[in-house]
Amino acid sequence: MVASSSSLKLQDLIQEIREAKTQAQEREVIQKECAHIRASFRDGDPLHRHRQLAKLLYVHLLGYPAHFGQMECLKLIASPRFTDKRVGYLGAMLLLDERQDAHLLITNSIKTDLSQGIQAVQGLALCTLSATGSAEMCRDLATEVEKLLLQPSAYVRKKAVLTAVHMIRKVPELSDIFLPPCAQLLHEHHHGILLGTITLITELCERSPAALKHFRKMVPQLVHILRTLVTTGYSKEHSISGVSDPFLQVQILRLLRILGRNHEESSETMNDLLAQVATNTDTSRNAGNAVLFETVLTIMDIRSAAGLRVLAVNILGRFLLNTDRNIRYVALTSLLRLVQSDHSAVQRHRPTVVECLREPDGSLSRRALELSLALVNSSNVQAMIQELQGFLESCPPDLQADCASGILLAAERFAPTKRWHIDTTLRVLTTAGTHVRDDAVASLTQLIGGAQELHAYSVRRLYSALAEDLSQQPLVQAATWCIGEYGDLLLEGSCEETEPLQVEEEEVLALLERVLQSHMSLPATRGYALTALVKLSTRLRGDNNRIRQVVSIYRSCLDVELQQRAVEYNTLFQKYDHVRAAILEKIPLVERGGSQVDEEAKESKETAQLSEAAPVPTEPQASKLLDLLDLLDGPSGDAQHPRPLDPTPGSALIHLLNLPCAPPPPAPIPNLKVFEREGLQLDLSFVRPPGTPTLLLITVTATNTSGGDVTHFICQAAVPKSFQLQLQAPSGDTVPAQGGLPMTQLLRILNPKKAPLRLKLRLTYNHFGQSVQEIFEVNNLPVEAWQ
Amino acid sequence: MIKAILIFNNHGKPRLSKFYQPYSEDTQQQIIRETFHLVSKRDENVCNFLEGGLLIGGSDNKLIYRHYATLYFVFCVDSSESELGILDLIQVFVETLDKCFENVCELDLIFHVDKVHNILAEMVMGGMVLETNMNEIVTQIEAQNKLEKSETFIFQSPRQDR
Numbered sequence: 001m002v003a004s005s006s007s008l009k010l011q012d013l014i015q016e017i018r019e020a021k022t023q024a025q026e027r028e029v030i031q032k033e034c035a036h037i038r039a040s041f042r043d044g045d046p047l048h049r050h051r052q053l054a055k056l057l058y059v060h061l062l063g064y065p066a067h068f069g070q071m072e073c074l075k076l077i078a079s080p081r082f083t084d085k086r087v088g089y090l091g092a093m094l095l096l097d098e099r100q101d102a103h104l105l106i107t108n109s110i111k112t113d114l115s116q117g118i119q120a121v122q123g124l125a126l127c128t129l130s131a132t133g134s135a136e137m138c139r140d141l142a143t144e145v146e147k148l149l150l151q152p153s154a155y156v157r158k159k160a161v162l163t164a165v166h167m168i169r170k171v172p173e174l175s176d177i178f179l180p181p182c183a184q185l186l187h188e189h190h191h192g193i194l195l196g197t198i199t200l201i202t203e204l205c206e207r208s209p210a211a212l213k214h215f216r217k218m219v220p221q222l223v224h225i226l227r228t229l230v231t232t233g234y235s236k237e238h239s240i241s242g243v244s245d246p247f248l249q250v251q252i253l254r255l256l257r258i259l260g261r262n263h264e265e266s267s268e269t270m271n272d273l274l275a276q277v278a279t280n281t282d283t284s285r286n287a288g289n290a291v292l293f294e295t296v297l298t299i300m301d302i303r304s305a306a307g308l309r310v311l312a313v314n315i316l317g318r319f320l321l322n323t324d325r326n327i328r329y330v331a332l333t334s335l336l337r338l339v340q341s342d343h344s345a346v347q348r349h350r351p352t353v354v355e356c357l358r359e360p361d362g363s364l365s366r367r368a369l370e371l372s373l374a375l376v377n378s379s380n381v382q383a384m385i386q387e388l389q390g391f392l393e394s395c396p397p398d399l400q401a402d403c404a405s406g407i408l409l410a411a412e413r414f415a416p417t418k419r420w421h422i423d424t425t426l427r428v429l430t431t432a433g434t435h436v437r438d439d440a441v442a443s444l445t446q447l448i449g450g451a452q453e454l455h456a457y458s459v460r461r462l463y464s465a466l467a468e469d470l471s472q473q474p475l476v477q478a479a480t481w482c483i484g485e486y487g488d489l490l491l492e493g494s495c496e497e498t499e500p501l502q503v504e505e506e507e508v509l510a511l512l513e514r515v516l517q518s519h520m521s522l523p524a525t526r527g528y529a530l531t532a533l534v535k536l537s538t539r540l541r542g543d544n545n546r547i548r549q550v551v552s553i554y555r556s557c558l559d560v561e562l563q564q565r566a567v568e569y570n571t572l573f574q575k576y577d578h579v580r581a582a583i584l585e586k587i588p589l590v591e592r593g594g595s596q597v598d599e600e601a602k603e604s605k606e607t608a609q610l611s612e613a614a615p616v617p618t619e620p621q622a623s624k625l626l627d628l629l630d631l632l633d634g635p636s637g638d639a640q641h642p643r644p645l646d647p648t649p650g651s652a653l654i655h656l657l658n659l660p661c662a663p664p665p666p667a668p669i670p671n672l673k674v675f676e677r678e679g680l681q682l683d684l685s686f687v688r689p690p691g692t693p694t695l696l697l698i699t700v701t702a703t704n705t706s707g708g709d710v711t712h713f714i715c716q717a718a719v720p721k722s723f724q725l726q727l728q729a730p731s732g733d734t735v736p737a738q739g740g741l742p743m744t745q746l747l748r749i750l751n752p753k754k755a756p757l758r759l760k761l762r763l764t765y766n767h768f769g770q771s772v773q774e775i776f777e778v779n780n781l782p783v784e785a786w787q
Numbered sequence: 788m789i790k791a792i793l794i795f796n797n798h799g800k801p802r803l804s805k806f807y808q809p810y811s812e813d814t815q816q817q818i819i820r821e822t823f824h825l826v827s828k829r830d831e832n833v834c835n836f837l838e839g840g841l842l843i844g845g846s847d848n849k850l851i852y853r854h855y856a857t858l859y860f861v862f863c864v865d866s867s868e869s870e871l872g873i874l875d876l877i878q879v880f881v882e883t884l885d886k887c888f889e890n891v892c893e894l895d896l897i898f899h900v901d902k903v904h905n906i907l908a909e910m911v912m913g914g915m916v917l918e919t920n921m922n923e924i925v926t927q928i929e930a931q932n933k934l935e936k937s938e939t940f941i942f943q944s945p946r947q948d949r
Contacts, residue, residue: 010901011898014897014898018897054901057900057901058900060812061801061802061803061804061900062800062801063801063812063816065812066812081938082931082934082935082938083935083938083939086905086931086935087901090901090904090905090908093805097809098809099809120930120931120934123927126912127908127912127913130912130913130915131807131912131913131914132809155927158917158918159912159917162912162913162915162917163912163913165913165915166913166915191919191920192917192918192920192923195916195917195918195919196915196917199915199916237920237922238919238920240875240878240879240919245919246872246875247872247875247876247916247919250869250872254869286871286874286875287871287875289871290869290871290872290874290875293869293871294869325832325833325834326834326835326836326870326871326874327871328834329834329836329870330870330871333870360830360833361830361833361834362833363833363834363836363837363838364833364834366838
């Protein structure tokens with residue numbers, strides 16, 4: 001039967017798609033055509049099946065779904081016609097990777113084609129097998145492929161060899177089957193087979209030391225093959241820009257590298273040839289350079305003669321000065337590989353490497369950065385860091401983080417003096433403060449703390465830096481800490497190493513207050529500032545009224561962490577004034593590797609509790625719950641859990657009363673029923689306290705009208721990242737049956753960005769002897785909740 | 788190993804995409820978009836190598852690309868491949884396309900994307916380089932095309948008898 005006339009030929013379909021003026025039009029054309037294709041597949045028209053699949057593969061390229069063609073691929077592969085098989089195998093490679101259920105079904109067809117098909121068909125089967133063959137398929141078909149290694153047709157043999165490589169990758173035990181034929185295959189003249197064989201041997205050697213030993217015997221033969229390639233005159237067949245089959249040469253060189261590594265005898269055998277290639281290769285074209293680079297890498301990796309190594313590194317050095325940027329890139333990459341093993345040789349090229357930092361090309365400057373950092377040692381550290389600091393000031397943003405942390409690491413390892421170290425860290429924080437790692441502040445405070453002679457110097461420099469710029473958070477944090485600790489040194493006396501600085505007490509307090517109030521300050525930074533202010537109350541000579549006032553204000557701050565601190569400090573001023581001086585003494589030096597501080601920093605950047613030395617109670621439950629709540633995906637929310645309190649309802653209520661938050665006033669926002677199952681019902685009621693427009697209080701009420709109690713009830717919530725969520729402890733974990741006392745739980749949501757509210761709830765409970773888990777997103781949230 | 792071969796035009800429209808590792812359809816499209824984004828930002832006179840994007844495997848992988856008129860040819864490879872060698876491979880690929888299509892242009896790739904796949908399959912198999920001799924490849928392709936033509940011919944005969 002002729003295909004329905006409204007179905008298009010491939011070329012016509014492509015033409016129609018191209019004529020579509022908008023994305024919507026294109027979608028329409030494609031959807032219409034896919035409907036035809038689906039109908040045609042259903043009707044089972046074998047004549048035009050390949051054409052339909054070809055069209056489907058085209059729309060698949062453009063990103064449209066094509067999974068309904070998977071079974072058609074199988075039918076086409078099974079057809080006797082080459083035309084069908086060609087499209088069918090292509091479709092299998094594009095649509096039927098090993099995660100699809102239908103994947104295994106092609107095994108039989110491949111087996112048949114491998115053993116009985118004509119050359120071209122065998123080629124198709126091998127191609128598909130090497131592209132998508134799963135471990136199971138490889139096991140099934142290994143013997144078939146092994147047979148094909150001895151086939152008369154060179155075309156089939158070369159494909160079979162590469163398929164063997166894939167099979168070994170999937171099923172390493174198959175190495176045993178494919179190792180023996182290699183020796184014979186190496187005698188081939190056909191370059192395609194040779195290329196595949198070298199690849200196969202390389203794969204075998206990388207996987208097994210025994211294979212490595214076995215193939216070392218073939219080094220002389222490999223050397224011979226390479227020598228023939230290199231010395232043969234111009235042969236049109238395989239040459240690229242006058243170099244005979246550079247691909248094969250590169251593969252052989254790579255294999256020689258693996259065989260010669262740590263093996264004197266093999267290295268000896270290849271020495272002369274490598275020298276010959278290194279000196280005689282034509283470097284005017286890319287192909288020659290490719291071979292030369294590979295040679296250099298091989299020379300450096302095996303046990304080569306000293307003279308040869310020098311030659312190799314010099315070649316790389318020369319390439320660093322080449323005008324072709326590709327060459328320079330590869331040179332930098334190669335030098336990076338050598339910097340560990342041949343450090344002094346690479347050091348000689350340091351000036352050129354540093355020059356490459358100034359490259360406008362992002363790929364090159366990135367490589368130069370990595371290499372420069374690797375070349376820093378104790379003798380050149382000051383000059384190198386100087387260069388790197390210059391680079392940091394002007395480099396593209398994606399490199400700033402790496403550069404900053406690289407400089408800090410290098411400074412830590414090689415700093416000649418503590419003062420230089422502090423200066424360097426300070427400069428990095430000023431230039432790229434937002435890109436440094438979280439532990440930079442801790443390191444700096446540790447460093448300053450340990451350098452008593454530099455306290456005055458540090459505090460003055462940090463004070464000046466802070467006065468200029470409040471935006472770089474790590475700098476602000478370090479500076480406020482320092483001012484808090486050593487504020488007395490800031491005000492009195494002079495420090496010879498910095499310019500004379502006259503600072504009044506009031507100025508210092510004013511600066512700290514600015515930090516507290518600045519909208520650029522993170523909550524953690526504010527914490528630092530508040531603590532610094534309190535410490536100054538014992539360090540400054542004036543009265544503490546101003547400080548007390550500020551601390552007092554923050555007792556009603558919305559941020560709970562700050563609130564808590566402020567309340568505590570206030571208590572320190574009032575009830576415990578007699579011990580205040582003792583508590584606020586200078587901190588003794590913290591031991592490095594303070595795990596508390598580091599772990600906190602890693603866990604949550606936003607609410608980083610970077611306290612100085614006082615251990616903060618870690619919350620292991622937090623991370624476990626967060627793992628559980630990974631199920632709450634979608635608008636990836638910051639899932640929170642109720643504060644770790646006593647589980648008895650009584651104490652939970654008391655805690656609620658202790659918190660200075662006003663009881664929610666009656667609100668006009670309508671309640672929302674969000675969940676109902678077998679008598680258990682969940683309602684949400686919303687309150688927007690009038691004074692705080694970004695705050696929303698949701699009360700979750702669970703009622704149970706069924707005949708059985710609901711026990712072990714836990715409700716968890718998740719919101720999008722821009723929100724802050726706190727769950728307070730529920731009134732209980734049992735919802736009694738027959739309309740007993742409902743369970744309530746309060747959610748506090750801060751919405752600073754006034755974004756539309758999205759809320760996901762996760763319930764787990766036991767009901768009627770079954771454990772239930774429900775996860776759902778709350779729909780129909782009233783807009784008054786967030787607008 | 789070659790992880791993926793992508794061809795797209797100056798506006799990011801994909802003309803060929805071949806992945807040698809299993810990725811879901813969505814991920815494949817994302818990779819194409821991300822690669823286009825990275826490659827199109829490059830100036831004309833910088834090197835042809837880019838560190839890979841986040842999607843296609845992270846820091847061990849590189850993007851090696853060449854820009855021909857309206858098309859970008861991008862090979863995503865891991866560290867076991869020779870960068871300069873891949874550059875030559877792209878050139879051989881393009882020259883082979885040129886031979887098979889006679890002065891190939893973007894339109895040829897658009898309307899005959901299945902043929903481009905067939906040619907590529909003769910050069911790169913399972914992520915490894917199979918054959919780089921242009922003549923061998925072209926000979927094989929021509930033999931296969933002849934095979935296809937002969938089949939359609941056979942099929943049409945019975946209908947003519949009606």
